[in-house]
Amino acid sequence: MPMKRRLFVGMTIGTAALTSLLVVSVVAMAINTTNSSITETKISTIKGNIILNQDVEMPAHAHLIVQLVDISQKEGPFQVISETSMAINTQKALDFKMVLNTITFEKDHDYALQARIVVGDILWFISDERTPISIFETANPYKIYLNLVGQNISSKWNVPTSVNGHEWQVEDIFNAGIIDSSHITINVTNEKNLTSDPTFVKYNVTGYGGCNRYSTSVMINEDEKTLKFATPAMTFMACAEAISQQEDRFTEMLMKTNSYNFDDIGRLFLKDSKGNYIARLIPHL
Incomplete structure (x- = not known):
């Protein structure tokens, strides 16, 4: 075989081998990246207690809403990962349970709980600070403290009957x-x-x-x-x-x-x- 032909064949084989090696490397890197950034949840449920900063008489239709949020972006917005709600009565502390079925977490992300109490669409209590959670530990129960929103705690809820005022x-x-x-x-x-x-x-x-x-x-x-x-x-x-x-x-x-x-x-x-x-x-x- 002439020298030029043997050189061309050798270069072709070498290029193909190098290309195969690069493809395998890229695939391996993608798999490793995926495995390192995403993990299935290690916890199946999140349990906790809601502590109200004021003891008030709740009106009818009061509901507690607890959300699990991704707080990785410090300036927000915070993606809601899971949410649970329940009707409540007037009491100092409330228990909640959030079931996590098919939720997938990012290993390098941070997660926290936030909660509020609403009457219809009217906000009554809210958590001023979010409660961080660990996705690798079952450190339950968590405690979430709720503060009363802009109401006089000595008065009962008065339903508006006029548009003005x-x-x-x-x-x-x-x-x-x-x-x-x-x-x-x-x-x-x-x-x-x-x-x-x-x-x-x-x-x-x-x-x-x-x-x-x-x-x-x-x-x-x-x-x-x-x-x-x-x-x-x-x-x-x-x-x-x-x-x-x-x-x-x-x-x-x-x-x-x-x-x-x-x-x-x-x-x-x-x-x-x-x-x-x-x-x-x-x-x-």
Whole structure:
């Protein structure tokens, strides 16, 4: 065989061998990386106690919600890995149990428990600090301390019966929810303004649309449970596109609102002229 042909064949075989070696090495590295970063959970359940910082009489519909979250990104957002909830009664300490079925943990991630007590959509207690957990040890039970949120502990819960005199926090618009961490409010004053229609009372309204502040007014007929918002005047801040679109939906909702009603835990529901639901709000504590 001529020298050039033997050289070409040798180079071809060598290249193929090197390529095979590189492929095997890459696959091995991928397997090792996968095995080193992901592990099946070593714990099947998480148990713990909820300690309330104040002894208060809970209203009906109170629920405890406990969440397991990934806190690896220190600035958030924190991904919820698992959640459990239970109806509760007034008591100083509560026990909880969270069953972990097919949950997979990252070895280099950090995890913690957080909890809250809600009445409907109204927040009553919350854990100011998250409780770290170990995914390799069954160090149960954990203790989670909850603090009362902005209420007078000497008073019982009073369900709102009027729109005016409250700051309302928007929880849902057009059955589409709202963006996490966005804050939309409607603050209706208690001061009455004269109107040409004696069946309505006019109140000034201010609030936050998620990016911009706004001001407007609302006409309310409490006997008929009807209300109408005037076109809001808003600031012009630069907003993220998603927040800006949500703010447009909020303004649209205000303009379509025609009537309202409350449920038994004080949530405010707004409806359009055809009686269709368009928004849900809760009183800000």
